[in-house]
Amino acid sequence: MHPISVRDISKSFMTKKGPIPALKKVSFVVKEGEIFGLLGPNGAGKTTLINIMLNLLTPDDGRVRIFGQKPGPGVASIINVVSGGSQFHWALTPNQILKYYAELYDIKDPDKRIAELASLLEISDLMENKFGWLSTGEKLRVSFAKALLNKPKLLLLDEPTLGMDPDVARKVRREMRRLNEEGTTILLTSHYMHEVEQLCDRIAFLYQGEIVDIGEVKDVKLKHFTTYDIVLTLNKRPSRAFAEMHGLRVKEDVVRATLDSEEALSRLIAAVHTAGYKIRDIGMKKPTLEDYFIKVIKK
Numbered sequence: 001m002h003p004i005s006v007r008d009i010s011k012s013f014m015t016k017k018g019p020i021p022a023l024k025k026v027s028f029v030v031k032e033g034e035i036f037g038l039l040g041p042n043g044a045g046k047t048t049l050i051n052i053m054l055n056l057l058t059p060d061d062g063r064v065r066i067f068g069q070k071p072g073p074g075v076a077s078i079i080n081v082v083s084g085g086s087q088f089h090w091a092l093t094p095n096q097i098l099k100y101y102a103e104l105y106d107i108k109d110p111d112k113r114i115a116e117l118a119s120l121l122e123i124s125d126l127m128e129n130k131f132g133w134l135s136t137g138e139k140l141r142v143s144f145a146k147a148l149l150n151k152p153k154l155l156l157l158d159e160p161t162l163g164m165d166p167d168v169a170r171k172v173r174r175e176m177r178r179l180n181e182e183g184t185t186i187l188l189t190s191h192y193m194h195e196v197e198q199l200c201d202r203i204a205f206l207y208q209g210e211i212v213d214i215g216e217v218k219d220v221k222l223k224h225f226t227t228y229d230i231v232l233t234l235n236k237r238p239s240r241a242f243a244e245m246h247g248l249r250v251k252e253d254v255v256r257a258t259l260d261s262e263e264a265l266s267r268l269i270a271a272v273h274t275a276g277y278k279i280r281d282i283g284m285k286k287p288t289l290e291d292y293f294i295k296v297i298k299k
């Protein structure tokens with residue numbers, strides 16, 4: 001039973017200007033134990049899809065299953081969600097908010113669990129402040145504490161680190177990894193490509209309501225990038241004949257080459273050595289997920 005299975009989901013929003021197709025026949029599964037990344041530019045349909053999983057929206061067509069069940073009250077105790085825009089009543093304190101949810105989730109020994117989570121997310125000192133006074137990052141940490149109360153088997157994270165300081169975001173990422181190692185399956189949407197690249201096992205790229213690529217991060221990148229650049233600093237400027245023979249771009253003692261395989265790299269280094277040059281520095285520029293993102297959108 002997959003934590004998430006989405007089959008042929010379509011959803012349009014009716015507006016004065018006519019229907020906006022937000023999702024067009026989207027299908028994929030998230031497997032048990034994965035951190036799955038849902039990427040795509042603003043308006044791609046990511047939040048709409050998450051809202052369908054949470055039973056906040058009904059699809060026009062297709063079906064979603066969460067551990068084999070329909071979205072709704074039947075799965076409420078085993079999933080949870082954090083979204084960048086999470087809000088709680090401004091006048092309540094984190095303590096009151098978490099107690100309220102602990103009651104909803106029927107948590108045994110709620111004070112102990114809340115204290116554990118407050119310590120984990122470093123909000124113990126904020127527990128009696130009004131929610132409205134907290135900073136963006138602090139609000140998000142309260143939201144994370146709420147999401148972990150019921151020890152969910154599936155965690156949906158919609159842009160969870162949006163607006164967080166880098167050090168807090170790093171802590172949250174570390175926490176995501178820890179939860180995942182303990183068995184929580186995670187669906188993550190994020191704009192931060194390095195975050196996705198660091199965390200995710202597989203990704204789906206959503207563009208204008210359709211999945212254009214899906215798979216492991218490295219495979220998705222390979223589909224669009226078959227070459228990478230290498231920069232060598234030599235002990236002296238190589239001869240023009242040598243540069244031409246090996247397709248090098250030369251500027252003083254720095255040479256650049258575009259390669260398509262590891263064998264090509266070994267051949268180049270051997271040739272440099274044989275010709276009597278010494279390598280002072282070497283750098284490789286492999287495509288990142290961000291390069292991929294920009295390339296797909298340009299297409």
Ligand code: ADP
Pocket residue numbers: 013014015020021022040041042043044045046047048049
């Ligand atoms: P993402 O989360 O990927 O940025 P969304 O799922 O929020 O994208 O939105 C997908 C598209 O659907 C966008 O064009 C958005 O403007 C539109 N949309 C989302 N919710 C509504 C709504 N309630 N009414 C009308 N249009 C909406």
Ligand code: MG
Pocket residue numbers: 046047048158
């Ligand atoms: Mg969104």
